[in-house]
Amino acid sequence: MYVDVWGGEMWIDVLKSTLKYGLAPKSWTDYLYLSVGGTLSNAGISGQAFNHGPQISNIHEMDVVTGRGDVVTCSLDHNPELFHSVLGGLGQFGIITRARIALEPSPQMVRWIRVLYSNFSAFTHDQEYLISLHDQPQSQKFDYIEGFVIVDEGLINNWRSSFFSPNNPVKISSLGAGSNVLYCLEITKNYHIGDNPKTIDQEVEALLKKLNFIPASMFTTDLPYVDFLDRVHTAELKLRSKGLWDVPHPWLNLFVPKSRIADFDKGVFKGILGNKTSGPILIYPMNKNK
Ligand SMILES: Cc1cc2nc3c(=O)[nH]c(=O)nc-3n(C[C@H](O)[C@H](O)[C@H](O)COP(=O)(O)OP(=O)(O)OC[C@H]3O[C@@H](n4cnc5c(N)ncnc54)[C@H](O)[C@@H]3O)c2cc1C
Numbered sequence: 001m002y003v004d005v006w007g008g009e010m011w012i013d014v015l016k017s018t019l020k021y022g023l024a025p026k027s028w029t030d031y032l033y034l035s036v037g038g039t040l041s042n043a044g045i046s047g048q049a050f051n052h053g054p055q056i057s058n059i060h061e062m063d064v065v066t067g068r069g070d071v072v073t074c075s076l077d078h079n080p081e082l083f084h085s086v087l088g089g090l091g092q093f094g095i096i097t098r099a100r101i102a103l104e105p106s107p108q109m110v111r112w113i114r115v116l117y118s119n120f121s122a123f124t125h126d127q128e129y130l131i132s133l134h135d136q137p138q139s140q141k142f143d144y145i146e147g148f149v150i151v152d153e154g155l156i157n158n159w160r161s162s163f164f165s166p167n168n169p170v171k172i173s174s175l176g177a178g179s180n181v182l183y184c185l186e187i188t189k190n191y192h193i194g195d196n197p198k199t200i201d202q203e204v205e206a207l208l209k210k211l212n213f214i215p216a217s218m219f220t221t222d223l224p225y226v227d228f229l230d231r232v233h234t235a236e237l238k239l240r241s242k243g244l245w246d247v248p249h250p251w252l253n254l255f256v257p258k259s260r261i262a263d264f265d266k267g268v269f270k271g272i273l274g275n276k277t278s279g280p281i282l283i284y285p286m287n288k289n290k
Contacts, residue, residue, distance in 0.1 A: 001103040002060055007037030007096040014101065015229060024106035024225070027052040030146075030282075031232040037096040043088050045253075045286075047144035047186065050131040053290035056087040058102040064094035071097065107143075107190030110228040111204055113220050114164065115185050115213035116150075120265045122212045123147065123183040127285040128258070129210065130187065134287070140203050144188040149281040151181050151273045163231065164219040181270055183283070185213065188228065255286070 001023055005014050011025075012032040018024050028046040029039055040062075044055025052058055061075040064086050072094070074083035085093040117123035133141040189207075191200050208218075239245040256264050269281070 002100050003103055004098055004100050005036050006098060007035065007040075009036050010034065011036065011039070012230060012233075015226065018103055019106055019226060022106055023103040025055075025058065025101050026104050027055045027058045028229055029055070031236075032230055033233065033236070036099050036101070040087055040096055040099060041089055041091045047146035047188070047284060049290060050145055050285055050287050051134050051141075051143070051290070055101075057290060059087060059099055060102060061100040062086060062096050063098035064096055066094045075100075107225050108193045109191050109222060110143075110225050111189040111191065111200060111220065111222050112163065112228060113187050113189075113204070113208070113218065115187075115208070115211065115219075116217035117183040117185065117213050118181075119212075120181075120183060120269075121262060123185060124258075124261055124285070126185060126211045126213070130207075131285045131287055140207055142187040142207060143190045144186075146186045146282060146284040148184050148186065149181065149269050149273075149283055150184060151269060151277060151281065163221050163223065163234075180274075185211070190225065 003014065003018050003023075003025075010033055011029065014036065015024060015032060027044060027048045029044050030046050039055055040059065061073060061078075062083065064072050064074055064082060066072055066082070072079055072082060074080070074086070076083060082093065086096060117126075127145060127147060130142055130145050133139045187207075189200060189204050236245055273281075
């Protein structure tokens with residue numbers, strides 16, 4: 001199953017169009033008002049990447065205008081060098097005019113869960129454990145795994161948390177964590193409207209039981225799949241209304257190997273940042289083989 005889209009199409013429109021057929025792309029970015037050509041020139045990473053790989057791992061074929069002005073169709077089998085160069089190629093190897101994107105049957109609903117940790121190694125252990133379940137075909141698993149670091153004064157008042165109930169503010173000190181830095185694991189379970197709610201509850205409960213988050217720090221919400229995927233747009237509208245969307249938002253993405261992630265926590269989250277930033281810091285696990 002796939003859809004052919006123009007390079008300038010926005011992901012939100014790809015989603016809305018494919019949903020009409022009960023289908024959707026498998027791998028996403030957190031924000032959907034980005035062009036297909038733009039994210040495929042980078043990677044396209046969100047909480048599904050540990051499972052499906054980034055967006056560039058979910059493309060069957062592309063039409064590319066090369067530096068000579070030729071329109072060339074490329075895929076794994078056909079002009080593979082161009083295919084691999086253009087995906088993640090920062091626009092340096094040609095202009096993507098069409099991409100054939102892999103689809104899957106779309107879920108209708110999402111159970112979206114946030115749990116908190118004060119212990120960084122417990123947090124990374126659980127993230128790594130959850131992504132390892134995808135190598136075990138029979139086991140229950142979550143569909144999306146992300147997380148973020150909370151280093152500011154003590155409010156879990158992240159720019160994307162308005163969906164949750166109780167929705168904020170929550171004082172870090174009220175959780176009895178004994179630390180100024182908290183880590184939030186963010187996970188989802190997809191389902192269909194007709195699914196038995198008890199089965200979903202049981203599956204989620206069984207997965208959560210294996211995790212070591214701070215008891216009583218769980219936030220849950222159920223929402224339509226499209227609202228979940230388009231969640232950052234809600235924050236965008238809020239920021240726009242305050243004139244804050246169009247100010248520069250510098251952003252840095254880093255891949256840190258598992259062997260150094262604890263040093264990174266000590267040196268950067270607890271060391272350099274301390275409680276001196278209120279910007280979002282996402283941290284989520286990837287499978288290298290994806
Ligand atoms: C608010 C926001 C949230 C984001 N969230 C995520 C996220 O969750 N995950 C993630 O992976 N990324 C994320 N990004 C980064 C995003 O993937 C890149 O900024 C991407 O380049 C955005 O695409 P665009 O349509 O804005 O591209 P543009 O800014 O228009 O282009 C960026 C570059 O991509 C290349 N390019 C664009 N179109 C084409 C084309 N058709 N063919 C060839 N090259 C092309 C060009 O080199 C161009 O300079 C986010 C960006 C923003 C602004």
